[in-house]
Structure formats: C-alpha cells, structure tokens
Amino acid sequence: MSTSRDRVEDTYELQNDNRLEDLHSKLRTLRGVTTDIYDDAERQNSTLDESRNTFNSFGASLAQSSRRAGQAFGLTGGGVKQWRNIGYCVAAIVGLWFLWRILHWWWASPSP
Template sequence: MATSASRTYEQQNDEQLDALHSKLRTLRGITIDIHDDAERQNRELDGTRDYLSSFASGLSQSGRNATRAFGGAGGISQLRMIVLVVSFFIGFWITWKAVRWFFPSTSS
C-alpha cells in the first residue's frame, strides 16, 4: 500500500514538475521577446538621435550661412533687409490696388 501511495505521489510530482517546466519555457520565451523588443527600440532611438543630430548640425550651418549672407550678427544690413521686404509688400499692395482701380471686375 505504501508503494502505491508513493508511486501516486511520485506521479503527481512529475506532473507538477512538467507543468512548472512548461511555465518556465513560456516565461523564458516572453523574456526573450521583451529583450528583442528592447534592443529593437534602442536601435530605433539611436537612429533617431543620429538623425536629429544631423538635422541640428545642418540647421546650425544654415544659420551661420544666413548670418554671413545678411552681413553679420544683426548689424545695419539686417535692418536694410527688413525695410526691403516691407517695401516690397507695400509696393505689391499699391500695385494690386491700382490695377483693380484701372481694370475693375466685370462680374455683376
């Protein structure tokens, strides 16, 4: 009788051990998937950081080129550029009004 009970306990232990092994395999698979996803995200973040660094470098270079093209760091040349742009828009507006006055619309 004792051997029958011990055999039953041994069988239950083996079943529980198999269930535990199955859960461990599932947990290991999930852990590997999480690790792979974290590595992929890290590569993606590295690529984004490199892209943004390149963009910032290009933007900085464009700013330096614009400063050089417009005559320094905010001198009289910048004021002349502002006056030129404002004068252009005022001239365009006056021309548009004159054309509308000389050639009115024929729609009823």
C-alpha cells in the same frame, strides 16, 4: 502473515508510485512555467532592442536636423550667414512695398 505483509508493501509501492506521478506532474508544470518565463523574457529583450534602435535612429536624425538648422542660420561654419538671411527678408519686404506702391499708383483713379 506473508500475504498481509505483501499487501502492506503493495500499498506502500502504490503510494510511492502515486507520489512519484505527482512529482512528475509538478515537474512538467514547473518546466512549462520556466519555458514561458524564458519566452517572455526573450520577447521583452527583443522589444527593448527595437526600442533602443528606434531611439538611436531618432537621436541621429535629431542631431542631423540640428546641424542643418545651425548651418542654415549661420550658427555653425559652412552655412549661410545670419546677415544674409536678414538681408533677404528686408529686401523682400521693401520689394513688396514698392510693388504695392506701383500697383496703387497704376490703378488709382484720378481725383475729380
């Protein structure tokens, strides 16, 4: 009878060992999945940080461009005044008109 009982205990022991090995396997799989999730989260955080830095740099560049445009058109202090830009444009147009008239007079053929 002792051998029968030893066999049953051996069977239970073998089943316990198999179940323990299954648990270890599942634990290794779970550990691997957890590590993969952590690595993915770190990559995403790194990508978000890079995107944030890029947008901050773009915002600073845009603000600087806006300030320069404001100064160029006299909208903010310390820049060229708007009337000066308008004066330059009018002077350029009048100068081109005079040049055209002089060249037209110079190359004009005499009328018969």
